[in-house]
Amino acid sequence: MDNLNAQYWQQRYRDGYTGWDIGHISGAMRHIIDQLPEEAKDLQILVPGGGNGYEVAYLWSKGFKNVWLLDWALAPLEEFQNRYPDFPPSQLIHLDFFALTGEYDLILEQTFFCALNPDKRKDYVRKMNSLLSMEGILRGVLFQVPMFPDRPPFGGSVEEYRTLFGEIFEVVYFQDCAYSEPARLGTEVEFKVRRKK
């Protein structure tokens, strides 16, 4: 699956071939964001592989100002800027996630991990770890069913994820996601991991 490059994803946005895009913030992500305490408003928050960035828009509307949307497809970032002209362009990062440097307190995951070739999973975990501040947390949802063997979304299992993330992170929890969209109900696990001290 060497073809899963920036051009591939850009073309999918151009063609409107975006089955993953539900057109609004998902119940799962809304639930996670709604749990953030008031003092989290100053956190540096990253949403990588965030596409149309519904979580970023939601965070922004709630007063989280240090929030970054990263994607290597330009189309959704341009679309986001058109929808939210007041959003700082410097917080829209058009880049390969694996080339990003910086430090974030919270990184949110939704349908980015499953879009990557599975042979990138260890790199993903290492990169996430390197992007987090000492108290940093990675939260989000992952598919906990096999999905497709040869094209995204690529699935997996909680057992696999516990091993994968547990090698580098302190696992806080992996639990069945109670707030999934109807079409994804039963297929997602909500997770929270933090940097090891």
Ligand SMILES: C[S@@+](CC[C@H](N)C(=O)[O-])C[C@H]1O[C@@H](n2cnc3c(N)ncnc32)[C@H](O)[C@@H]1O
């Ligand atoms: C399945 S889409 C999910 C988009 C968004 N998270 C959502 O839920 O609607 C996967 C996204 O990851 C982006 N992506 C894949 N690999 C990437 C990489 N190495 N660096 C940056 N973005 C990447 C794609 O361009 C695409 O927007």
